[in-house]
Amino acid sequence: MVPHLITALTGPINELEQRVLESMPAIERWFRLEWMEHTPPFYSSVDLRNAGFKLAPVDTNLFPGGFNNLTPEMLPLAVQAAMAAIEKICPEAKNLLLIPEQHFRNSFYQMNLATLVRIFTMAGLNVRLGTLDESIKEPTTIALPDASTLTLEPLVRQRSRLMLKDFDPCTILLNNDLSAGTPDVLTHLHEQYLLPPLHAGWGVRRKSQHFRAYEEVAKKFAKLLGMDPWLIYPQSVAVDGLDFDTGQGLDALQAQVDAVLTKTRRKYKEYGIQEKPFVVVKPDSGSYGMGIMTVRDAKDLDDLGRRARNKMGALQDGRSVSQVLVQEGVATHERIHEAVAEPVVYMMDRYVVGGFYRVHAERAEDENLNAPGSSYVPLAFAHSSHLPAPGEKPGASAPNRFYMYGVIGRLAMLAASYELEATDPDAEDYA
Structure with a gap:
């Protein structure tokens, strides 16, 4: 299924699409060589934004639901x-232990787990679910909306191995982003593979580290294609030492917002873009779409009210926010049924395995769409992202556009592999 898609079909994005299509053999070879040197994350999803003049990732999830x-x-x-x-x-491998989020009551998330169980069962593994929820003392069956069931079981730690009763896995797959920290039961495992690694969890990981790695990847890729890396990279900078309750650090935040807006205005002038630039301020660790603010003028931060400070200062699990990412805003000019939409690309190992449009009828093109009220329209990436239509006019072909989405998604995935290597606490050069 390919949804009816309305998008901006003029400007640099068409030139970028044309260049990507013409360079497809070189691009695929470049990825192949990169994967010889770097290990892709086990699985990932990437939120993209297509502004018509720019296509860039704005978030990369290493524990995708x-x-x-x-x-x-x-x-x-x-x-x-x-x-x-x-x-x-x-x-x-024979047995796979899948560890889900503890917020398990959401029926959509439960169906996500059912799909993962199905995928890995069809891949030839015995799959069982072990929960970090210590209140679950015995196998618990969950009824799903499609009348199927899932069984959650308590984890059993025996010396340096993690297992379930009568189930000893060689591989443990986390579908839990560890935003609340790393439970002791997951540490110091031996002769078992834990995927993704613990330092990929939001208790440790930072978005600013990811986008520093993505900037490096974008520059390499842009050099290959002879293009401006800004067309695929959102300028990003971290601000630390914030306290939204007391106002501490807001001067530094204001200065960085102004700096990113100034750089973006210069780029808009260079490309003849008439739109007004904006920045997005968001927590530097995982946020479930919370604590995100759109700013069009640094002076707006002078009037940040108590309600806005509360919104920015705390996340879903009560964690306070002291470090944020100031990121160049990338509007989305895509619509499905007149609602604002953004593509999300899903990958496993180094392959694009699918994707969908996140759609929100009540949000504007410069706002975060990962919010209550969003819906999802699937895309048939399985065929279209790997089979572009050469010779088609840029913007005229959904497969071509989706192939380009897959390329940018894979760049973000490659950046994640750079990031995980750079932050690996077991690496000799880790600082």
């Missing part, structure tokens, strides 16, 4: 990618 939003046509590709990923890590 939402697999239930992929179409059934994508399932064979996901199964193949799962097989490839598992074979690289543990070729003799």
